[in-house]
Amino acid sequence: MERNVYDVLEERGFLKQCSHPEELRELLSKEKVTFYIGFDPTADSLHIGHYVALMTMAHMQRAGHKPIVLLGNGTAFIGDPSGKTDMRTMMSKETLAYNASCFKAQMGRLLDFSEGKAQIVYNGDWLYPLNFLDFMRDIGVYFSVNRMLTAECYKQRMEKGLTFFEMSYMLMQSYDFLELNRRYGCVLQMGGDDQWSNILNGADLIRRKEQKPAYALTTSLLTTSDGKKMGKTEKGAVWLDPNKCSVFDFYQYWRNVGDQDVEKCLSLLTFIPMDEVKRLGSLPGEQINEAKRTLAYTITAQVHGEEEAKKAQTAAESLFAGGSDQSNIPTYEISAEEIAQSGLRVTDLLVLAKLAVSKSDARRLIEGGGVFVGERKVESVNESVDPEEISGEGVILRKGKKGYCRIRRA
Numbered sequence: 001m002e003r004n005v006y007d008v009l010e011e012r013g014f015l016k017q018c019s020h021p022e023e024l025r026e027l028l029s030k031e032k033v034t035f036y037i038g039f040d041p042t043a044d045s046l047h048i049g050h051y052v053a054l055m056t057m058a059h060m061q062r063a064g065h066k067p068i069v070l071l072g073n074g075t076a077f078i079g080d081p082s083g084k085t086d087m088r089t090m091m092s093k094e095t096l097a098y099n100a101s102c103f104k105a106q107m108g109r110l111l112d113f114s115e116g117k118a119q120i121v122y123n124g125d126w127l128y129p130l131n132f133l134d135f136m137r138d139i140g141v142y143f144s145v146n147r148m149l150t151a152e153c154y155k156q157r158m159e160k161g162l163t164f165f166e167m168s169y170m171l172m173q174s175y176d177f178l179e180l181n182r183r184y185g186c187v188l189q190m191g192g193d194d195q196w197s198n199i200l201n202g203a204d205l206i207r208r209k210e211q212k213p214a215y216a217l218t219t220s221l222l223t224t225s226d227g228k229k230m231g232k233t234e235k236g237a238v239w240l241d242p243n244k245c246s247v248f249d250f251y252q253y254w255r256n257v258g259d260q261d262v263e264k265c266l267s268l269l270t271f272i273p274m275d276e277v278k279r280l281g282s283l284p285g286e287q288i289n290e291a292k293r294t295l296a297y298t299i300t301a302q303v304h305g306e307e308e309a310k311k312a313q314t315a316a317e318s319l320f321a322g323g324s325d326q327s328n329i330p331t332y333e334i335s336a337e338e339i340a341q342s343g344l345r346v347t348d349l350l351v352l353a354k355l356a357v358s359k360s361d362a363r364r365l366i367e368g369g370g371v372f373v374g375e376r377k378v379e380s381v382n383e384s385v386d387p388e389e390i391s392g393e394g395v396i397l398r399k400g401k402k403g404y405c406r407i408r409r410a
Contacts (some may be wrong), residue, residue: 069358248329315329
């Protein structure tokens with residue numbers, strides 16, 4: 001007998017809060033449920049912080065339920081204050097539309113959009129034409145300002161100041177759920193646990209206004225064992241777009257997660273059966289590297305495909321084992337103009353290769369003895385690379401044991 005997907009999500013550590021847990025669990029066992037998760041397209045790529053939501057949708061879809069991906073080209077116009085200390089920069093409709101198209105392409109690797117098995121909806125379809133007075137009369141009356149101000153997403157902003165523009169985000173997101181319920185029979189909204197207040201208010205709006213059941217469920221955020229958000233490197237966010245985060249860097253991020261975080265990542269970010277997840281997560285000492293290799297390869301294959309995952313794995317193992325195949329490591333092709341401007345100083349090259357965030361950071365790395373050009377240790381912050389070294393296949397610039405980039409002439 002097929003397991004209830006609620007139990008699957010609970011076992012794998014997804015579930016955090018649910019408005020009506022027993023009622024929803026029973027519904028998921030009896031019916032094929034239409035549910036949604038919203039994504040505001042504020043960048044031209046998804047990042048790893050979105051991946052728990054995508055995996056949640058994939059588990060639900062595999063159990064026969066129907067996902068709606070709601071792309072917030074309307075709500076992104078305002079910006080969600082949750083987890084933000086400053087007001088988000090407003091974006092044009094054209095930029096939001098382009099970003100949404102990028103999201104759709106990336107989601108297709110994990111979700112099946114064929115034959116009505118899933119759909120993408122844009123909330124601008126109903127938010128852009130809204131009449132303000134009608135909206136306030138029909139929807140605003142269901143929201144208490146006193147209650148809204150107790151929500152964590154608003155409390156964090158009260159000291160700096162919260163505009164009415166941003167405060168209306170909760171009403172907009174709740175209205176999204178109502179519209180999806182009316183148009184598509186959607187009865188469940190899911191999302192990260194930092195969205196609990198917004199999601200719960202949407203379910204409450206449907207129950208009060210439509211007198212129909214609706215459910216709110218939040219999932220775990222991707223954090224390390226000490227509570228820090230995962231998905232950031234010295235080079236920036238761990239994006240799903242290989243042009244923003246190379247496949248090699250993506251692979252290496254997961255290869256280098258903390259020992260104590262491997263089991264959680266395997267559980268949330270892969271489809272590996274839980275018996276195997278627990279076996280891998282409990283490996284002692286150096287054996288935990290087997291689990292890290294499995295995690296890195298599996299999630300890289302899910303995001304970028306098997307072929308790219310194999311290339312990244314081969315490149316990583318070659319570099320760290322001193323092998324000869326270095327064809328797939330990250331490469332920076334330096335232009336003639338950049339050569340002239342930098343003088344091929346190692347400090348400048350470290351910044352160009354995104355192995356350092358600034359020249360002062362680059363100097364600190366060199367002074368710490370952690371920078372190499374090929375096999376040569378860089379001893380001085382004033383050192384430069386010989387122009388001959390960047391010809392042909394170029395030269396490997398290394399930071400510490402795990403940061404690599406090939407520098408070659410464009």
